[in-house]
Amino acid sequence: MSSSPDNLLQVKIWRGCADGAYEDYVVPQQDNQTVLDVVTYIQRNLDAALAYRFACRVGVCGSCAMTVNGRPRWTCRTHVSRVAKNGMLEIAPLQNLPVIRDLVTDMTPFFEKWQEARGRFVPGEGPKDTLARVPPEQKERAAASAAIECINCGVCYSACDVVAWRDDYLGPAALNRAWAAYNDVRDGDRVGVLKAVSTGTGCNNCHTHQSCAEHCPVALNPTFSIAGLKRATLKASVKGELSK
Amino acid sequence: MTPRLYLLQRGTAFVMVPLVITHLVVIMIAVHGGLSAEEILARTRGSAAWAIFYSVFVFAASIHAGIGMQAIAHEWFGLGQRAAAIAGHIFILFLLSLGLRAVFGVYGL
Ligand code: SF4
Ligand code: SF4
Ligand code: FES
Numbered sequence: 001m002s003s004s005p006d007n008l009l010q011v012k013i014w015r016g017c018a019d020g021a022y023e024d025y026v027v028p029q030q031d032n033q034t035v036l037d038v039v040t041y042i043q044r045n046l047d048a049a050l051a052y053r054f055a056c057r058v059g060v061c062g063s064c065a066m067t068v069n070g071r072p073r074w075t076c077r078t079h080v081s082r083v084a085k086n087g088m089l090e091i092a093p094l095q096n097l098p099v100i101r102d103l104v105t106d107m108t109p110f111f112e113k114w115q116e117a118r119g120r121f122v123p124g125e126g127p128k129d130t131l132a133r134v135p136p137e138q139k140e141r142a143a144a145s146a147a148i149e150c151i152n153c154g155v156c157y158s159a160c161d162v163v164a165w166r167d168d169y170l171g172p173a174a175l176n177r178a179w180a181a182y183n184d185v186r187d188g189d190r191v192g193v194l195k196a197v198s199t200g201t202g203c204n205n206c207h208t209h210q211s212c213a214e215h216c217p218v219a220l221n222p223t224f225s226i227a228g229l230k231r232a233t234l235k236a237s238v239k240g241e242l243s244k
Numbered sequence: 245m246t247p248r249l250y251l252l253q254r255g256t257a258f259v260m261v262p263l264v265i266t267h268l269v270v271i272m273i274a275v276h277g278g279l280s281a282e283e284i285l286a287r288t289r290g291s292a293a294w295a296i297f298y299s300v301f302v303f304a305a306s307i308h309a310g311i312g313m314q315a316i317a318h319e320w321f322g323l324g325q326r327a328a329a330i331a332g333h334i335f336i337l338f339l340l341s342l343g344l345r346a347v348f349g350v351y352g353l
Contacts, residue, residue, distance in 0.1 A: 165319035200325060204245035205315075230250065237247035 119177030302343030
C-alpha cells in the first residue's frame with residue numbers, strides 16, 4: 001500500500017441518525033476495489049463503530065445498498081473507479097427510508113408496502129397435487145419472468161421522486177412485484193392484486209420518470225411493470241371488477 | 245390517484261388532441277389569410293358548432309388541469325388528500341368560469 005496522495009481516497013461517510021453529519025476518512029485505493037470494500041476497510045481499520053449492512057458481497061442478497069456520490073447503488077458490485085469523483089467518495093444511507101444509524105436504514109416501510117401491494121402468491125382452489133401447466137412462451141409467463149428477479153435492494157425506492165414527495169406511495173419495487181404476482185396465472189385471486197394497487201396510494205401515482213429503471217442494479221424495469229398495472233387496473237375498473 | 249381519476253385525465257387529454265390541432269390550424273389559416281379579430285368574431289358569433297367545439301375544449305382542459313393540480317397540491321405543497329381534492333375542484337371551477345366566459349364571447353351572448 002502506498003501513501004502517495006494519488007493512491008488515497010478521500011471518503012465522507014454519514015454518521016449518526018437523520019440529524020447526523022458526514023465524517024472524513026482516508027482510505028488506500030486498490031485495484032478492483034468496490035465501494036463496499038471501502039466501507040469495510042473503514043470499519044475494520046479506522047472506526048470499528050461504523051454501522052452498515054451487507055451479506056453476500058456478490059450482488060445477490062440486496063442488503064448493501066447505499067447512496068454513493070448522490071446516487072443509490074448496490075455497493076458490493078459498484079467499483080470505486082467507476083463512481084469516485086477526483087478520488088472522492090460520499091457515502092450515505094439510502095434515501096426515502098428512516099435511518100437507524102450511520103449507513104443502516106430501517107427497511108420496514110419498504111417491505112410493508114410489498115404486503116400492501118399484495119406482492120405474494122395466493123393459492124387457487126385446485127387440488128394440491130395438480131401441476132399447473134404454464135408454457136414459457138405464454139404472455140403472462142413472459143411478463144412475470146421479466147419482473148421476477150428483484151433482489152429487494154431498495155435502490156429504486158430510494159431513487160423515486162414520488163416516494164420522496166408522498167411517503168404513502170407503494171413505490172416501484174412493491175408494484176413491480178405486484179405485476180409479477182398478477183401475471184402468475186396459478187394465483188387464486190389475481191383481481192385482488194389489482195384491487196390492492198389501485199387505491200389512492202397505488203400504481204396510478206407513478207409519473208413514469210423511469211428513475212427506478214435507470215438505477216435498478218439488476219436492470220429490471222419497474223416503470224414498465226407499473227404501466228402494465230395501470231392498463232390492467234383501468235380495464236378492470238371499466239368492467240367494474242374492482243368494486244366487487 | 246384512482247383508476248377513475250386516471251381514466252378521466254387520460255380521456256380528457258385524448259379529447260383535447262384533435263381540438264388543439266383544429267384550433268391551432270384554424271387560427272393560423274385565419275391569421276395568415278389576413279382576417280382581423282372582428283372578422284373572425286363575425287364568423288364565430290351565432291355559430292352553434294364553434295360554441296360546442298370550444299365548450300368541449302374548456303370542459304376537457306379544466307378537468308385535465310384540475311386533476312393535475314390536485315396531484316401537485318398533494319405532492320409538492322404537502323396538502324392532505326382531501327384538501328388537495330378540494331383545491332383541485334376549486335381550480336376546475338376557476339378554469340371553467342374563465343373558459344366559458346370566453347366561449348360566450350366567441351358565440352356572442
Ligand atoms: S417511474 Fe414511477 S415508480 Fe419509477 S421512479 Fe418514476 S415515479 Fe417512481
Ligand atoms: S426492482 Fe431493482 S432496484 Fe428495485 S428493489 Fe428490485 S432489484 Fe432493487
Ligand atoms: S452484499 Fe449482497 S447484494 Fe451487495
